Amino acid sequence: MKRWFSGLLTLIILLSLVIPNLPAAKADTTSAVLDLQLVKALATAVEPLQVIVTFDGQGAPTEDNLNLLKTLGISKGISLKSLPITGILATKDQINKLAEQPGVKSIYLNRKLEYYNADATALTGVDKARTDAAMQKANGGMPVTGKGVGVVINDSGVDGTHKDIEFGSHLVQNVLASINLASLAPGILPITYAENVPNTDSNSGHGTHVAGTVGGTGAMSSGKYEGVAPGANLIGYGSGAALFVLDGLGGFDYAITHQFDYNIRVITNSWGSSGDFDPNDPINIASKAAHDRGITVLFAAGNEGPGENTHNPYAKAPWVISVAAGEKDGSLADFSSRGTKGVGGTFEMDGETYTWKDEPTITAPGVDIISTRVLAPVSSLAIQDDAAAIEPAYLPYYTMMSGTSMATPHVAGITALLLEADPTLSPDEIKRVLQNTATNMPGYETWEVGAGYVNAYDALDAVMFDKTYGKTLNAGQKFNSYVNSTVDRSEFTVDYNPVLAESNTYSFTVAEGVSNVSARIDAYGLLGQTGNPVNLMLISPDGTEYSSGVSLLFPLYPDRTVAVNSPKAGEWRVKIEGLHGDPSNPIGIGLPETITGMISTTKVNGFSGLNDITGDPAASAIQMAVSERIVDGYGDGTFKPNQNLLRKELARFLVMGVGIRQSQTHMLKDVATGDVPFVKAVVAKGAAIRDVVWVQGGVMQLDANGNFNPNGEVNRAELAYTLVQALGLEKQAKEFTGDVTVQYKDERIKLKDDASIPASLKGYVQVALDLNILNATFTVKQGPYDLVPTVEASFEPAKKVTRGDYAVAVTRYFQAWLQ
Incomplete structure (x- = not known):
């Protein structure tokens, strides 16, 4: 779903909803977003700080933007050429004044970043599955690793001299097969392959990186950069740096020909083309032939986003799995190709009618993925990024790349895990379980991300223990608004x-x-x-x-x-x-x-479906929230903005639109059947996709007796907990001590009702205030003889949250998510 609505509605919301909360006097609150790190730094800042300023609009900062900085006395910084961003050196006073200016979208501290290097398998739930006792027991006492499942890497080649994917053991076959028709002798000759070649990736390193993601053992990093399915049997089919249709076809041909030699059940293809889907294209015919032989076929969606109609045509075939690229925060990578909304059709093939849709199947991690580096010849791929992201001892063996090419082997590896758990699974059953167990992605539709973000743990849970998933997926919901x-x-x-x-x-x-x-x-x-x-x-x-x-x-x-x-x-x-x-x-x-x-x-x-919001102060927020699919109205066409939000409604909204994983881990006592899948998701450990390693508590809580109280009404303190947990900020909230304060002009004001906030929720309220997800109410008092008025702020933690209130809060949450 496009972000066209966000900027305008955010401004409307801030103007119409923040300012009316200051009844006694006009307060000069900031419209710019300040990140939590900057807020903390400003509290003790003496020297100027390095900050990143983002202005409204697109393209380079305008002359007015730059003149604004000069007017405030800011004289050191850089201006980007294609983005509305500057990096500046500014004092505390200058930053606070800048935050009050119209047109300033956000100010962030230029902090040192932590690279998320070895966490893709954590994010997707692979690591959790390996350490799950029940799954180990069901798998004969051992973690699932894709043991014995043959995966063809149909790519540029594989360097089998790398210990992570060593030829002769882990890499069970390596084929060099770049087909040059011009060099062949006269006649129609049978295709030949050069088999048992230790290294077939002598040009790009692309296929070696893909192979390591599928099933590298992590031998050269003490397991840190282990692939998804380190027990799988890898088969490399290398076409070289220049890939043609015939080369791609050769990979399918080899897989089908040697299926029983190597138990080939998966073929991953991180390449493609452009144009419309054509069932008669030879690649599509080859992929269907492999599918019909029980081989699961995966294709990269393409790297031509963010526009629509950029989807790899080979990934559109209804019998393949198309993989989009996600960021490691649960969002979609800008470069990931999109399909086209509402586009698809039916066609006849082999006596059957097939339906195709122009959309990916699933999204998987595809940004800054660290995997095996080709060793011979020595590769210089991403050398500058690697030096910053990878430990010096591991630099010779690993490199970092981004693309749907990197996302696709993640899903190929997960497929191998599923086939180890149940070798009888068909390609269609694998595709269905991956879709049913996916996580909804905030702000996106199926033509962009497919069913959502891949969840290996839930997929294995569904296969190994016959659990039912998919009832919470937006892709299958009927919405009212x-x-x-x-x-x-x-x-x-x-x-x-x-x-x-x-x-x-x-x-x-x-x-x-x-x-x-x-x-x-x-x-x-x-x-x-x-x-x-x-x-x-x-x-x-x-x-x-x-x-x-x-x-x-x-x-x-x-x-x-x-x-x-x-x-x-x-x-x-x-x-x-x-x-x-x-x-x-x-x-x-x-x-x-x-x-x-x-x-x-x-x-x-x-x-449509919002017949009762005209004139309501939350109307703009409700419209934005509906457009991003993070709230919904009622079946009678109303939204009821002034009705208090129920806990069961909050659970549904959270799973719809704030990045909550599905779960089947809890037994619930007091929840109606239709609400059970949503409630199980929100109360589970590791519920938020922003919780990369699945260690944080749920985004909602059960009481001491294990009850959820589905018809209970939500208050503001509880909502602060929920939205901060959903952003993956549990650690920051729990580390907070002291009084809860709010920023007002150049000072921090202690909340008048600080003592009424439950101690366990104070940190959550503080983070929610600092991120502008929830706001305080300000009042100004001045006695007849007071020279200076007194500004007071309160939070009202026990106040009930209406459905309109939630729409306002969740749209602000959505802005924090995008940041």
Whole structure:
């Protein structure tokens, strides 16, 4: 779901809901978001601080933005070229004044970051499954590792000289099979393979990285960078750095031919193409043949996001698993390719009718993934990032990469775990269990992320103990409130010529009220094989340029996309230009080609199922929350914003929209059947996907007798606990000591009702206030002889939360999630 609504509605919410809470006098509260680390640093700051300032808008900071900094006396910093961001050195007073200025979106401390290197298997629940006593017992006393399951790495090759994936033991076969038709002798010859090659990855290192993610043993890192299924039998099929359709087909052919030699049950493909789904494409035919032989086929969704209609066409086949790339915080990577909302169809093949949808199947970790580095020849992949992220002793053996190429082998490894647990599973059953056990991802629809974020623990729980999952998935829910929007799509062509730069454009009109415009092209290059090194740009009526960039990820995809939220009305231009590698070359490098493309515009026409919110102060927040699928109305078309929020309603909303994993761990005493899956999810340990290692408490709690009290009403202190837990900030909340305070202008004010906040919840209230998820109420008092008025602040922890109150809080939560 697009973020077009967020900025405007956040501003409306802040203006209409924060300011009215100051009844006695107009308070000068900040509209900028300050992160918790900065708030803490400001409390004791004497010297200037290094901070990151983000302004409203897109593109580089404007002249007005930069003049604002100068006006405040800020003279040291840098301004980015394509993002509305500056890094500055500023005093406490300057930061506080800057936070009060319109147009300043957020200010964050320029803190040292901690790389999340070895935690992808923790995030997906693989680590939890390995240490689960019940699962070990059901698996003969040993953790599930994918033991004996053959996984084909259909990629650039695999370096079997690496101890993590050592040829002859863990890597049971390694095939060198780059097929060059021009070099063959005359005649129609049977395909031949060079088998038993220790190292087939002599060019890119891509396949070696993929292999380590699927099933590397972590031998060279004392297990730290172990893959998902270290017991699996890996089979490398290496096509080299340049991959063609025939090479990809060779991998499928080899897998089917040697299926029984190596118990091949999985084939992972971190490559693809561009264009529409064609069931008759030879790759699709090959993937179906493998599927029909009981081999689970996985394809990367592609790296051409965030625009729609960028989905790898080979990943659209209904018999394969398409994998999108997620961040390690549970969100979707910007580069991850999206499908197209509402697009799909049926077709006949082999006497059967199949239905396909243009959407990924599942999302898995795909950003900053550390895995095995090709050793021979020595690879320099991501050398600068690696030096900062990987311990020096491990640098020769591991490297960091990002892409759906990295997400796909995660799911391939999880598939191997499932097949060890139950070898009778069919590819369709595996796909279904991965979807049913996924975690809803806040703010996204199925055409972007599929069923949601992969959950290996729940998938194994479902397979090994016959547990039922999937009743909480947004993908299968019937909602009562909706955003009514229309999408118009129109095709265009550009006769691209690198010499005639000014003619490589196409003009179109964006009407008033359009919330999003995107453009997509297919630039196939030489003989439709290489990909054309061109850049796609959208140019607004005021001349602002939005660029797709040129993908240099392996392999070079032909499609380019660029999307703009809240575009200006008027005449826009599509511009195609060549790759600029040399400043002395104003034309750029590109190949002459007639390039086809698609313009998509989205317009919101209103909302349905919200018949009773007109004039309500929370109306804007409710609309935003519905648009991001984080609240829902009632079946009679109302929302009832002034009705107190029930605990069972809160549980449903949380699972819908704040990143809560499914769970079947608790027995519940007082919950109706329809609410059970939602309540089990929110009370489980490790409920929040932001809790990467599954150690925090639930986001809601049972009482001492194990009751949930589903019809109980939620108060503000409880809501602070819930939303802070959902952000994965339990540690920060529990470390808090002292009085709860709130920022007012340049000072921290102790809450008047601090003593009425339960001791166990004080830290949660403090974090919620600091993140602007919940707000305090300010009053100003001045006696007849007082020279200076006194400002007081209160939180009202026992006050009941209405459904409208929750919509306001959860939209602020959503902004914190996006940060």
